[in-house]
Amino acid sequence: MPYVLTFHFDPDFEKRRLRPKNRDDGTVDQFDLGYAQNVALGQTLAEWETLPLDAAADLDPDRIVSESTAFPCGEGCSVDPDNPLRLLASVNGHVAFLDGRITVRETLAIGCDIDFHTGNIVAVGDVLIGGDVRAGFAVMGRNVTITGSVVAARIRAMGNVTCHGGIQGGAKATIRAGKSLRAKFCENAVLHAGQNILIDGSCMHCRLFAGQKLAVKGRLAGGEVYCGEAVYVGEQLGGGGQSQTRLLLGYDPERIHKDQHIKASMRQTLLDIETLRLDMGRGEASAAQHAAALEQSLQRFETFKRQLKKLWDNPAAMRRFSTCRVIVPGRIGANVEVSIGEAALSVPEDTRDAVLRYQDGEIVIEHPALRK
Template sequence: MQMVAVRYESRQGACPRNLRLRRAAMRYVLTHHFDPDFEQRRLRPKNREDGSVDQFDLGYVQNVAAGQLLAEWTPLAPGENAPDEAIVSENTAFPHGEGCKVDPDNPLRLLAAVNGHVARIDGRITVRETLAIGRDIDFHTGNIVALGDVIIGGDVRSGFTVMGRHVTVTGLVLAARVRAMGNVTCNGGIQGGGKATLRAGRSLRARFCENAVLHAAQNILIDGSAMHCRLFAGEKLAVKGRLAGGEAYCGEAVYVGEQLGGGGQSQTRILLGYDPERIHKDQHIKAGLRQALLDVEACRVDIGRGGEAAKECSALLAQGEQRVEAFRRQLKRLWESPAATRRFSSCRVIVPGRIGANVEISIGEAHSVIPEDTRDAVVRYQDGEIVVEHPALRK
């Protein structure tokens, strides 16, 4: 801002020509509300409150939500010195790139325009909706938690977590956790080792999956085979290759292109017609109920023996009985909603290929063990029973 000569006039006439007021140039300092010098190559494990170190949490990204304050210009008083290395200017235009906007109510404030991660790139404040990581998720990156989309260029290693709006993994997902508000895509497949859990707020797609738990509010699509998994699909499940071992819970329909079941001595169970997430919660509550009943029975045995242990177990018995009743109330509330079940008559299991041994299919309360070597069949519900018809797909 330049020196300004101000000329005053009045109703009586102009001021004398030599009467001028000079105003000093106003200076502003730029304050960042994130770490502008953040570098991922300088990541360090986070300290826990108990003094230990979390090797999985390195703080890989600086997340911001739309509308969040990123930076602001603060005026300096005349004669005031700015902090060392601060950005000082007479011009209040923000050095910003994509994903940012000037606050319409205050031009001295810069806000995030989208959900994403913020950084200073080439001197400009930038918010990007997509976080692209061109390597494995391991101890070099730590867990990834992002508000925007996430693209992983390598594998997600065992023990690590990736969370984002939509998540795409180019490599394998091992014994890890992946969660997305939208879609999850696993181009390399899933080798869960019995410990992988993937959850999609919309749909989930994988090249193949083994020994993993998959949840999708809408659809699950497996391009190859699904072996010994627990699959929860809110609407439809499609496996182009083989579905063998484990359990599948689906709201509407299951399609298996090549073979259903036949995985040695292991059983393949399919349940349709119920909300899969309610089934999952039901299993969790029943597991807690079983443990509570065992604890109550153990307390009763100790009380029956008498002695000092009996006195201690009296209080534990009361607590255990309260837990049992709490679990039973949870089960009752879980299935009271009318949305707990679907229309059984619209449910289908479609297998254009072969059905192998040890396949059990339930639709609602109806249950059936499908004969081995059944081919080109559709399994559906009719008048309270399971029926098998041919062909699987009608032209």
């Protein structure tokens, strides 16, 4: 009895020319070319179906017809133990039909820049990029490794992010790692890591959110640091001209980030409320016109207040301040402010080989930075 193989993905995808996706409004998204076909563990990839004899003549010549039900499968897929006629993905990754075999690879390897030739990259597995990630583009994956640089782009990984060429943020780059993040250098970017951030060179004018530890081997100057436990700066902390370098330790950095977002929304809502009240004072017609909008803005403001209270009511929001450290074996320059919990200190310029820690509600400075 002949069987025909039905694919549950596009087997010719790798041969097709990538094209921008159409939006609902009729325009096209030049950043979304659908570079990879993602599949999840257990997803059906293909299955054999019985082919009636009278249907063989009408069958597409490219369809696979066989007397056997052996699947042309490679790595990353396996036959369904409950149904030998169905092939399943055995890993999360991207599926392809190449050289006559169905394969699912966990790592999506792209040997070029991420730009208008590739579009944004969204993968359920790991992503390895052989070039740069250009301005305006985004990469999402389980773990993301970039051989080149990140230039004003967005990177998001459930696990780790590694950028061998550094991060040139242009005040537009946002890098998020569920676990740890490592880069050669970074400037004018926002970096988030659920665990640790390691910068092999210098970090200039960035906003850093590290759930556990931050280490900068070179210089850290300008910007803001929010870190749960410890900050290490090898060469110099601060001293970036007139710009201030602020460090806050002892709190969950992501709560701090959410706090900032909610407070920014509250400030904007207050401005909206004041504007609406001014408009309503211009007469009865204007008052009637803006009454509903004012009520919505007032309700929105109360919602933000509740969100802010809920954010900090959780006991997990607090840390043990006594274990926090700022370690600088090199030099501390001008305009450096360190806060641990509610204690704050403007660090004296030209402090050297020092460790800053929390003690009895204050921040104390001790020497040397590293004890043998």
